[in-house]
Amino acid sequence: MKPMGRYFFVISLGVLLGVSGSMVLGGKTFVLNAVETAIGKDSNKTGGEESGERTPLYWVAPMDPNYKRDKPGKSPMGMDLVPVYDDQDEGDTPGTVKISPDVVNNLGVKTGVVEKDTFDATxxxxxxxxxxEDKLVHIHPRVEGWIEQLFAKSEGDRVTQGQPLYSIYSPTLVNAQEELLLAINRDNARLISAAMERLRALQVPNEAIQKLRDSRQVSQTIILRAPQSGVLDNLQVREGMFVQPGMSMMSIGVxxxxxxxxxxxxxxxxxxxxxxxxxxxxxxxxxxxxxxxxxxxxxxxxxxxxxxxxxxxxxxxxxxxxxxxxxxxxxxSDTMTETLQIPRQALVRTGSQSRVVLALGEGKFKSIEVDVGRIGWESVEVLSGLEEDDRIVTSAQFLLDSESSRTSDFQRMEHSGNADPIHGNSPVETVWVPARVEDVMPDHGMVTLSHAPIAVWEWPAMSMNFQAADTVSLEQLKAGMDVHVEIERVAEDEYLLRDVHVDDVATQASNDSVVDHGVGGGASSDHQDGMSHEGHGAGESKQ
Missing domain, CATH: 2.40.30.170 (Efflux pump adaptor protein, beta barrel domain)
Known part of the structure; x- marks a missing residue:
């Protein structure tokens, strides 16, 4: 191939690959561009080419939003990392997600209104x-013997009260009859009464007792009859079987x-x-x-x-x-109390929180924590965290919540410049923040993290030790990992590592220091000089 032809071939191949890459990236980075908490509009420029003083928060792989770095470079697939900027408007709280109207339509975002109405407790x-079961009768023998004849032979047969069920031969019943005849022959009223009571206790019917007194002849078999009308169930005996007291023979249900x-x-x-x-x-x-x-x-x-x-x-x-x-x-359920309600599909439930995504208008969304009460078939009762007429997301909320919850303080937005009536101005107890693992001490249940600035607590970026909760698996953590961590304020000057989301399991080179580059927060090394935040975490902060 001639040099000039080779040159045009290379140019054509580059254009073709660029178009193909754009098509692939357009599909794979849809979520990344859709939930642009702070994604710059011109993703083809690097940090050094950006106009003004905008500083990227971090760089992310175009085809893997979980792959983040604190400086430009290449993704594992060889693509240029995309800079992510802080595009939040002044006054936006942490966790505010901003997306364009076109993306809102493409994501299928739907919203609903918080309403006060009678709760449907259906x-x-x-x-x-x-x-x-109040009318279910079980048939058990009170003597041991043999079933001579079975009159009701199939489950499901209908029986009427007094109908013969089975006849039984029992030596005990024969002896009891002979005792009655002996008492009658002696004409002893006391013995006669006792003998008759014994026969009744052994379930001998009154007509059989009267027949014995009239005929003065002992019957070798006694017929037992149905105590109530109903349907035969749970039949456990057959003719010729030996039975004894306590055995379940059959049941009669109504x-x-x-x-x-x-x-x-x-x-x-x-x-x-x-x-x-x-x-x-x-x-x-x-x-x-x-x-x-x-x-x-x-x-x-x-x-x-x-x-x-x-x-x-x-x-x-x-x-x-x-x-x-x-x-x-x-x-x-008969309930007439009016309560705040949201559609059931709007609720995002995690292991420790119930959340909804507020639609703030102008393409802005924010994940907040709510306290819920009764959960009905279509609606959920809201105890706190929302107000009537608040607009919430009912479709595609999981995608928005996933992006917003990474940096959200989960506080309510203020209405008309007034403090939130639910949470007031109380300090945030739990925050999510990007960090890098510096050291893991599993024997002590502790981990050393270099975390980004935490604005709601007025913390700069720093390295500090944290006691890990029992639910955090320290085995998955290794020095150099980029993670997102949930930090909980459990007491004054006492903080706990509550949860960890691993961003990248690869061990980073020592020159990719979080402290030097301010992981996820755009903090420069000037923020680290002479910084000592005493009392935070489980130990002293590192210098």
Whole structure:
């Protein structure tokens, strides 16, 4: 190939790769550009080429927003790192996210309004049809013997009160009959009464006792009859079987009225009270609907399913409800108290916090902490953290919360220049801040971090020791790691490392010092000179 042809070939190849790279980057860096807490508008310029005095907070890989550095360089894929700037307007609180209207539309961001209304405490759950245990009778023998004949031979058979169930041969019953005849022959009223009471105690029917007195002949088998009408269930015997006291032979249940036991989540148990109206439907009869009330709330929670049981009673004259059926229950709690409410999908729940994303207008969003109460089917009760008519994000809020929570102080925004009525001017107890691991002391449960400035506590960038919470795994931390850490103020001049998000597990070169370059905060080495912040963390700050 001629030199001139080779030259044009290289130029064409570069243009082609540039276009392809732009297409790839446009897809992979969408989130990075979408939630631009502080991303510069011109990402093709480096820090040295920026006009004015804007200083990048840090540099990030175009295809991996978690790959951050405190100076320009190359990403693991060989791409130039993109500078990230602090573009927050004056007066914006930490954690404010600003995105353009086009990106808001592309992300599918939807918002809703905090409203005060009667809380919909409707609980929807499932239940199981059961026999009415108040009318469930179990049949057990009181003597040992052999089943001579079984009159009710199948589960599900309907029986009526007084109907024969089975006949039994028992030497004990034969002896008891002979004792009565002996007492009658002696004409001893006291012995006769005692013998008859013994027969009744052994479940011998009165008609069998009277027949014995009239005929003066001992019966080798005694017929036992049904104590109530109902349906035969749990049949455990067959003809010829030997039975003894305590053995479960069969049960008789009543179906004209049944129980339905539902299971509700632990957090929903407080929404339900005895007497609440219940609507029930079945899959196999979708056109029908049963109405009942909450009859009883069981006092314990199942340790495995973490659910509470609730019992309802339903009339069942046509026997459409059968034990073991699966049903859908709608329990309508009677509540008339008006409360602040947000849509359930707007709530972001973590292991230690409940948060929502405030829509501040002009493309600005901020993640804040809220205290929630009852959680209904579609709405959540807000106890504190929001005010009526506040606008919150109900769609794509997890993406916005992920970006905002990295630097958010989780305080409420002030309304009309007034202090937040919920939190007032009390100090922030928990903050997230970028940092670098300097040393790990697992035996002491401590870690040395060089963290960025913390504006809400008026801390400059510095190196200091922190006692780690029990939930923090120090094994995952190594010197040189770039991390985001959650620091909690547990007492005056006492701070705890509450949580750690690892940004990059690679060990950095010694010349990439966090202190020298001010990780994530754009702090220069001038901020470090002579800095000693006594009492913060678990030990003295390093110089």
């Amino acid at each position: 609980v929807r759950t499932v239940g199981y049809v059961q026999y009415d 179906l004209d009225r049944v129980w339905v036991v539902g299971e509700v989540f632990e957090r929903q148990a407080a929404l339900i009270s005895e007497g609440d109206q219940v609507r029930m439907t079945l899959d196999y009869l979708p056109e029908r609907q049963w109405s009942g009330v909450v009859d009883y709330i069981y006092p314990s929670i199942d340790s495995e399913t973490r659910t509470a049981r609730v019992r309802m009673r339903f009339a069942n004259e046509d026997l459409a409800l059968k034990p073991g059926m699966f049903s859908q229950l709608t329990i309508m």
